[in-house]
Every structure is written in C-alpha cells, then in structure tokens.
Amino acid sequence: xxxxxxxxxxxxxxxxxxxxxxxxxxxxxxxxxxxxxxxxxxxxxxxxxxxxxxxxxxxxxxxxxxxxxxxxxxxxxxxxxxxxxxxxxxxxxxxxxxxxxxxxxxxxxxxxxxxxxxxxxxxxxxxxxxxxxxxx
Amino acid sequence: xxxxxxxxxxxxxxxxxxxxxxxxxxxxxxxxxxxxxxxxxxxxxxxxxxxxxxxxxxxxxxxxxxxxxxxxxxxxxxxxxxxxxxxxxxxxxxxxxxxxxxxxxxxxxxxxxxxxxxxxxxxxxxxxxxxxxxxxxxxxxxxxxxxxx
Numbered sequence: 253x254x255x256x257x258x259x260x261x262x263x264x265x266x267x268x269x270x271x272x273x274x275x276x277x278x279x280x281x282x283x284x285x286x287x288x289x290x291x292x293x294x295x296x297x298x299x300x301x302x303x304x305x306x307x308x309x310x311x312x313x314x315x316x317x318x319x320x321x322x323x324x325x326x327x328x329x330x331x332x333x334x335x336x337x338x339x340x341x342x343x344x345x346x347x348x349x350x351x352x353x354x355x356x357x358x359x360x361x362x363x364x365x366x367x368x369x370x371x372x373x374x375x376x377x378x379x380x381x382x383x384x385x386x387x388x
Numbered sequence: 389x390x391x392x393x394x395x396x397x398x399x400x401x402x403x404x405x406x407x408x409x410x411x412x413x414x415x416x417x418x419x420x421x422x423x424x425x426x427x428x429x430x431x432x433x434x435x436x437x438x439x440x441x442x443x444x445x446x447x448x449x450x451x452x453x454x455x456x457x458x459x460x461x462x463x464x465x466x467x468x469x470x471x472x473x474x475x476x477x478x479x480x481x482x483x484x485x486x487x488x489x490x491x492x493x494x495x496x497x498x499x500x501x502x503x504x505x506x507x508x509x510x511x512x513x514x515x516x517x518x519x520x521x522x523x524x525x526x527x528x529x530x531x532x533x534x535x536x537x
Contacts, residue, residue, distance in 0.1 A: 295442030328457030
C-alpha cells in the first residue's frame, strides 16, 4: 500500500487524501489578523491594547494511532501521527485565540507564546496566548 | 527463553533499521538546511530595520515528533544504572529541533529574515504507562519579516 505525503502550507506532513479535510476543518490563521511573536508589528503603529487573548485545546489520538506509534518506536524516527495531531490542535488553539481577538475588535495579536502540557494519558494540551492590539 | 528471543530480535531490528533511518533523516536535514542557508534566522527581537520598508510580518511555526529506536532505548536504560552522558538520546533531540526549524523556515521561504525564534520541547505520551512512548516534540516559532527590495 503506497501512501502519498504532501507538504501543506504550514510545513506539516499530511497524508494525500486528508489534505482537503484538514484544510476544511481548520481555518488558516493567515490573513484574518496580523500575528507576530515580537512586541510590535514592524511597519505599523499600535493604537490600542485589548489585553490578553488565549486559546487552548486538548486532544487525544485514537487507539489505532497509539498502536502505530508504539510499533514505530521500535525503529525510531518521526511519529507522523503525533506530529499531525499536534499541528492540527495547535492550529485550532490559534483559531480560538483569533476568534477571541476578533470579538474584542482587534486586528493584530502580538507577543504570541505557545505552550504544551500533557494532562492525561495520551492526551496533550496545546495553549496559545498573546496580546490583542489594534494597529494602523 | 521465548521472551529473550523477542527482545533480542527487537534490539536487532531497532539497531539496523534505526541506524539506517537516522542516516537517511540526517541526509535529508542537511540537504534542506543548505537550501535555506540564505534565510537569516535569529533569536533576537530588535533588528535594525527600516520600518517603512517592511512589507509584511507574520508568525511562522513548525513542529516534529521524533522517537528513538529500541536499541538506543536499551542503551539509555543501561546508562541510567551508571549515570553519565546519555549519548544515544542526543541525536534524538538534535533531529527533532533541526526538523522543527526547517519546517518553520519552509513556511516562509520568501521571507527576508525570521526573528525572535523560540524553540520549545515537550515530551508527549504516557509516562505512567509501563511501555512509555519515549518520544519528544520540538516546536519552533518566530516572526517572518518581508522587506521591500
């Protein structure tokens, strides 16, 4: 059985047939707001601060993926299932953060930080937070 | 006796396939790193750039989950008894971080530079579980700056 792997816009590797699904299920953060992880938006002036915005998501992989991962553990290397899981969840966390910022009327989020923690067996929490601002 | 055979087989598979896969991965990493040689990636925040020239600034990120092979895990387990540097895990962390950085760069191949790069590592999987998945996630993120020519 041959599997196609394609490089998607954010560099994550997703199986060929799943690309459309991933694109549909996760909005891309690009374009909606300006996102940076520095304190300002270069070339633009911050006119208003709205405070902290954050988004988080907790995800677990189904048992089949866990089984595949433990098999892959014998020879080592990249666990594509987990990479994909974390990428999707992180994008969802960013999307939730963007939703929150848009409700406040912001058009940019600066100083974004990411953090990861494992809360339960086989589940991971992805958390993204930043400062919502309005730039001109 | 049967169990021992299984373990020895696993170690042999891990050693042979693992070494081969790691070499292949390193070749691929080095090839892609050469492609991105002209894209400056720095961890400082304030770069001397003319604000009027900035066309676009956006966040870029990339992550990779890498695990070690069975042979190296046994080696590390032995190392736990005597203590000292666990060399077999060094390549694991190195691979994960470089792969994450490359994926971050792949998100903005046309950028002038990537500033304020942060790399974060975390272990995922089940620690309490006996057969814990010894894998590690590296995640890199930064701000890509596009300048006008």
